[in-house]
Amino acid sequence: MEGNFIKIGKNLVPAEEYVAEGHSFCTGCGEVLALRLACKALGRNVIIANATGCIEICTSPLPVTSWRVPWIHTLFENTAATASGIEAGLKIMMKKGKMPERDIKCVAIAGDGGTSDIGIQALSGAFERRHNFLYLCFDNEAYMNTGIQRSSATPYGASTTTAPAGKLSIGQTTWKKNLPEIAVAHNIPYVATASPGYPFDLMNKVKKGGEVSGPAYVHILSPCPTGWRSPSNLSVKLGKLAVETAMFPLYEVENGRYKLNVDPPKLKPVEEYLKPQGRFRHLLEGDIKEIQEHVNEEYAKLKAKVACFAA
Amino acid sequence: MSKRVGLEASFAAAEAARMANVDVIAAYPITPQTHIPERLAEMVANGELEAAYIPVESEHSALSACLGSAAVGARTFTATAGQGLELMHEVVYVASSMRYPIVMTVCNRALSAPLSVWGDHSDAMAVRDTGWIQVFCQNNQEAFDMTLWAFRVGEDSRVLLPVMVHFDGFSLSHVTEPVILPEQEEVDRFLPKFQYAFALNPDKPMTHGAFGPPDIYSETKVAQEVALRKSKGVILQGWQEFGDVFGRYYDPVESYKIEGAKLLLLTMGSFSETAKAAIDTKKDSGESVGLINLRLWRPFPFEELRQAVKDAETLVVFDRCISFGGPVGPVCSEVRSALYNEKKRPAVVSFIGGLGGRDVSVKDFEYVIDRGREVAQKGSKELFEMVGIRGQVTGIRG
Numbered sequence: 001m002e003g004n005f006i007k008i009g010k011n012l013v014p015a016e017e018y019v020a021e022g023h024s025f026c027t028g029c030g031e032v033l034a035l036r037l038a039c040k041a042l043g044r045n046v047i048i049a050n051a052t053g054c055i056e057i058c059t060s061p062l063p064v065t066s067w068r069v070p071w072i073h074t075l076f077e078n079t080a081a082t083a084s085g086i087e088a089g090l091k092i093m094m095k096k097g098k099m100p101e102r103d104i105k106c107v108a109i110a111g112d113g114g115t116s117d118i119g120i121q122a123l124s125g126a127f128e129r130r131h132n133f134l135y136l137c138f139d140n141e142a143y144m145n146t147g148i149q150r151s152s153a154t155p156y157g158a159s160t161t162t163a164p165a166g167k168l169s170i171g172q173t174t175w176k177k178n179l180p181e182i183a184v185a186h187n188i189p190y191v192a193t194a195s196p197g198y199p200f201d202l203m204n205k206v207k208k209g210g211e212v213s214g215p216a217y218v219h220i221l222s223p224c225p226t227g228w229r230s231p232s233n234l235s236v237k238l239g240k241l242a243v244e245t246a247m248f249p250l251y252e253v254e255n256g257r258y259k260l261n262v263d264p265p266k267l268k269p270v271e272e273y274l275k276p277q278g279r280f281r282h283l284l285e286g287d288i289k290e291i292q293e294h295v296n297e298e299y300a301k302l303k304a305k306v307a308c309f310a311a
Numbered sequence: 312m313s314k315r316v317g318l319e320a321s322f323a324a325a326e327a328a329r330m331a332n333v334d335v336i337a338a339y340p341i342t343p344q345t346h347i348p349e350r351l352a353e354m355v356a357n358g359e360l361e362a363a364y365i366p367v368e369s370e371h372s373a374l375s376a377c378l379g380s381a382a383v384g385a386r387t388f389t390a391t392a393g394q395g396l397e398l399m400h401e402v403v404y405v406a407s408s409m410r411y412p413i414v415m416t417v418c419n420r421a422l423s424a425p426l427s428v429w430g431d432h433s434d435a436m437a438v439r440d441t442g443w444i445q446v447f448c449q450n451n452q453e454a455f456d457m458t459l460w461a462f463r464v465g466e467d468s469r470v471l472l473p474v475m476v477h478f479d480g481f482s483l484s485h486v487t488e489p490v491i492l493p494e495q496e497e498v499d500r501f502l503p504k505f506q507y508a509f510a511l512n513p514d515k516p517m518t519h520g521a522f523g524p525p526d527i528y529s530e531t532k533v534a535q536e537v538a539l540r541k542s543k544g545v546i547l548q549g550w551q552e553f554g555d556v557f558g559r560y561y562d563p564v565e566s567y568k569i570e571g572a573k574l575l576l577l578t579m580g581s582f583s584e585t586a587k588a589a590i591d592t593k594k595d596s597g598e599s600v601g602l603i604n605l606r607l608w609r610p611f612p613f614e615e616l617r618q619a620v621k622d623a624e625t626l627v628v629f630d631r632c633i634s635f636g637g638p639v640g641p642v643c644s645e646v647r648s649a650l651y652n653e654k655k656r657p658a659v660v661s662f663i664g665g666l667g668g669r670d671v672s673v674k675d676f677e678y679v680i681d682r683g684r685e686v687a688q689k690g691s692k693e694l695f696e697m698v699g700i701r702g703q704v705t706g707i708r709g
Contacts, residue, residue, distance in 0.1 A: 047511045049379065060521035062531070070511035072382050073520035074405050078375035081367060085337060085379025085387075086511070088363035092334050093385055096361055098504075104513055122375065125368030 011200050014040045020066040025058045028232025030223030030239055031138045032058070034196040035109075038136055038220070041203035042210050044069055045103055047090075049083040051110035051119060052076035054145045055138060077118035080126035080135060083108040087131045105134060105210045112139040112153035116177045127186035127215045134209045134216045137179060140224035148227040152177040155247070156294070157287055158279040160227075165282040175294060183217040184253050190216040192252035192261075196223070197239025201250060201261055208252075221248045229278025241273040246299040257309040260302070270295055313497070313557075318490040320454035320483035321346035324390065324416045324476065326490075327458035329360045330498045331414075334385035337365040337376035339395060342428040343480035344418045347390040370395035374402040374413070381411035382519055384510035386462065389413065392480055393420030393427075396434045400441075406473045407442030408535060409520055412465035412505070413473040415443075416458055418484040419580065419631075421667040429668020430480035432579065432631040435608070436641045438475070442539055444546065445608040448478040449583040451488040456559060459502065464549040466505045470542045477608075479581040481668065493557055501556045540610050563612035564619050568594060569601030574625040574684055575657070577603040579642060582629060582671065589676035600680055605642065613649050620650070626657040627683030629676075629698070631665045638709075639695045658687040664698030675699055 004015040018039035025032040035055060048071045050056045056073045059066035074082050087106040093099045108126075110119055115137040123135065142160045143149040150163040150172055159171035183191045190212040194202040202220065209216035221242055223235040230238060242248035245268045250261040270292045274280040283291075318326065325347050328336070336355075338348035354360035363380070367373045373389050381387045391399065396417055406413050419435055421427040435445065444464065448454045454476070461474035478484060509517060523531050546563070554560030567587055569575055578586045583604035593600045603619055603626075605612075620626050630640025638644050639661035650656040660683040665671040675698055682696065693706035 044516075045513045047383070047513070057522060060518060062521040062523050062527045065518035065521055067518050068516055070513055070516045071518050072379070072511060073522070074375065074378050074409065075401060078371060078378075078402065081372035081375035082379040082382075084365055084367070084372070085335065085376035085381075085385075086383055087379075088337075088365050088376070089335050089380030089383040089385035089387075092361070092363040093383070096334065098334070099384070121368060122372050125372055128368075129365065 013203070014043070016040065018044065018068045019059060020068055022064070023058045023066045025054070026226045026232070028225040028235045030196050030235035031055065031140055033235070034138060034194070034202060034220045034222055037196065037199050037203050038206040039069070041206040042105065042107060046070070046105045046107050047086050048072070049079050049086060049106065049108045051079040051114035053111040053114055054140070055109055055111070057145055076114055078122050079108045079110045079114060079119060080123040083133045083135070084126045084129065084131045087133050091132070106132070107210070108133060108135045110135070110137060111145070112137060112141060113143045113151040116153045116179050117151050124186065127183065127188050130214055132213055132215070134206070134212075134218070136206065137217070137219045138222045139219060140222040140227055141176070142227050144224050144227040153179065157283050157291060159282060160279070170287060171279070171282070180217065180219045180253070184256070186215070187256065188215040188217060189213070189255055190252070192217070193219045193221070193248065193250055195221045195239040195243055195248060195250060197236050197243060198250060198262065205252060227279070230276050234276055238273065238276065241268065244268045245270045245273045246295050247273050249299060249302055251302060251306065258302070258305040259309070260306045267299070313491050313493045315489050315491050317487045318451055319346060319485055319487050320448065320451040320478045321418065321485065322350050323451045323455035323490045324458045325350035325354070326492060327455045328388045328414070329354050330493070330495060331386065331459055331462045331502055333360070333362050333388040335363045335365065335377070335380035335387045336389065337367050337373045337380070338389050339367050339370045339373045339391070341370065341392050341395040343420060343430070343484045344390045344392040344395065344416070346484065347416060347418070370399040371402060374399040374406060374415070377413045378402065378406060378409065378411055381413050382511050384505065384507035386466070386505045387411070387413045388415070390416040390418070392418040393422055393434045396438060397422060400438065403438050403441045403443065410471040410538070411473060412471055414458065414461040414465060414476065415473065416454070416476045416478070418480040419477055420480040427667035428480070430482055431666045431668070435477050436632045436634070439609060439641070442472070442535055443609060444472055444474040444539070444542060446474070446476055446606055447580045447608060448476065448483065449581055449604055451483060451486070451490050452559070454478045454483060455490055455492070456553065456557070456561070459498065460549050460553050462505075463502050463552070464542065464545050467545045468506070468508065470538070470545050472539060472542055477580060482581045497556050501552060543610050546607065561606065562615065563607035564615040565604040565606055566619050567602040567604065569603065569619060571599065572601030572623060573599040574627065574680060575601050575603050575620055575623045576676065576680055576683070577605060577626060577628045577642070577646060579605045579608070580631070582631065582665065585671065585673055586629070586676045588673045589680065592673065592677060593680060598680070611645060611649065616646065616649055617653060620657055621653070621655065623657040625684055625687040626659045627679055628659060628661055629679055630661065630663045633663055633666070643695070660686045661695035662698050663695055669699060671699065
């Protein structure tokens with residue numbers, strides 16, 4: 001192990017910051033918190049390919065940069081493809097003796113839009129080709145960088161600028177696309193969900209994903225005070241409540257085997273997660289009940305998969 | 312000893328990439344480019360070429376993967392055509408703006424709709440303003456030579472720009488011609504190793520592709536424009552060195568029998584060889600004609616063009632692309648613009664033909680020469696004339 005560490009309880013966290021201060025993320029941003037933790041978990045031997053989005057914009061206004069690790073941004077939908085080229089390029093140059101053999105992890109970073117909408121084709125291709133890379137999806141559940149437009153990862157009932165709640169609409173009329181399951185369907189060695197509400201779990205998963213040989217995918221819920229219209233001091237709490245209500249369960253799938261990482265003896269009602277957020281403010285009792293039923297159903301399906309591998 | 316073999320332009324380009332010892336190939340199949348990635352995949356599978364072959368899921372990802380491999384300093388190659396080049400369009404801009412010296416061969420193809428897999432220059436013209444170095448080949452030997460030369464020029468530390476090598480779909484890509492292949496030793500003498508000073512590396516972290524706020528974006532674009540124009544010196548040096556090693560010398564503007572010619576025909580790509588036959592026939596019957604083959608398209612060779620046409624009375628430009636609603640064919644438009652401020656300049660007449668693989672014969676070029684001379688002398692109300700079109704409308708008015 002290299003560098004200095006901070007002791008938090010029984011956990012040692014690297015003191016090194018790879019995303020430098022001076023960035024322009026919003027106050028209380030859950031995404032940059034998760035990003036900092038992820039980078040600490042990965043260390044310095046990485047090359048990061050970043051899709052267009054909040055992280056890219058908030059860390060790289062020419063002529064300055066927040067990145068203390070090698071970093072590249074090219075476009076919005078092509079991050080997994082760019083990562084494919086980085087990974088393949090490094091591997092072949094090491095094989096041909098054009099650069100010294102060493103461990104350099106290629107890490108792709110994108111938001112939920114860049115992953116579940118416009119970037120899904122490139123991501124699917126990179127998974128299928130078995131590139132040795134880690135893909136981190138920072139999911140703040142809408143196009144926050146362009147002004148809170150809906151994505152396919154926006155949860156049912158949330159009000160966004162392109163699926164606003166109104167007299168005739170509840171807001172988002174579709175259920176959140178299940179990206180981790182789509183990743184699992186590619187039979188890649190490692191898939192996990194994480195939340196900055198559980199920082200050590202998040203760091204462990206990112207570290208594990210970085211150590212896997214082959215494609216790995218970590219889907220990170222990223223509470224967004226600006227887009228969720230929630231108080232900026234509640235991001236970590238919402239990151240916990242999402243898990244405690246099973247709106248966003250924490251699990252990992254290693255070589256196809258499901259494991260639940262946080263399994264509350266009794267789930268909190270989804271209302272506790274929805275209420276502090278302005279994007280759900282318009283929901284009526286019946287709507288919340290519908291969401292609760294959906295969450296129960298999805299959680300039961302997940303637990304059934306976990307049970308398959310319990311023995 | 313070099314050897315003379317029969318090769319399609321596609322196989323010639325693949326041979327050039329192999330002899331350049333490329334590290335990464337990322338490609339998606341599209342007619343008429345398919346024989347290039349197929350042959351390279353074969354070479355990798357048979358151990359004739361040590362490279363990573365990435366069978367991507369689209370052209371957008373093909374060029375995106377190339378960005379990644381070039382960013383870590385790998386010698387990078389791809390190939391596409393028509394719709395493929397259109398699909399990767401936004402990545403095409405990024406490759407040049409981020410100064411990655413990717414080499415891409417384009418087997419020129421018409422654009423949909425209606426769907427056409429056959430040749431014209433619509434795909435090339437749609438990317439003429441993307442900041443790549445662009446050259447057009449007139450035969451299969453040039454397909455080999457230009458592909459090899461493209462690595463030498465693009466990767467030069469004074470250039471660092473991507474290079475597009477164009478050859479016509481089917482009429483070159485799928486036609487076998489004799490090609491002289493050099494010895495590996497000669498190639499190694501001509502083409503140095505790619506040493507990229509800005510490679511992404513954890514030992515020296517660098518940020519590639521930071522975004523440009525309004526107070527800096529313009530400066531980045533000016534720097535890019537200056538770099539593309541300055542690449543001309545290395546382009547010429549590259550062709551000189553190529554000739555010194557391989558014995559074949561190339562110019563940005565190739566002249567064929569232009570001395571004293573009153574009328575010049577200007578063509579690009581495979582048209583040029585057919586047009587040469589028409590020039591020969593015309594010369595045999597005593598006409599004062601010659602041919603200009605425009606090889607370098609970007610950066611545009613202003614000086615060489617002006618020099619080549621300065622004594623001519625008429626310049627007939629034959630395009631393989633329509634600039635819908637525009638002045639004339641895109642090549643003609645630029646040629647006219649290049650000559651506009653010259654005190655003495657030829658009358659410039661525009662023809663368009665050979666769209667979507669329509670054959671243009673020696674006879675058609677002879678017609679264009681005759682008709683071009685007539686238009687230059689008598690004038691015309693038409694902006695340009697379509698060649699070899701059925702129906703009444705062959706002349707297009709403004």
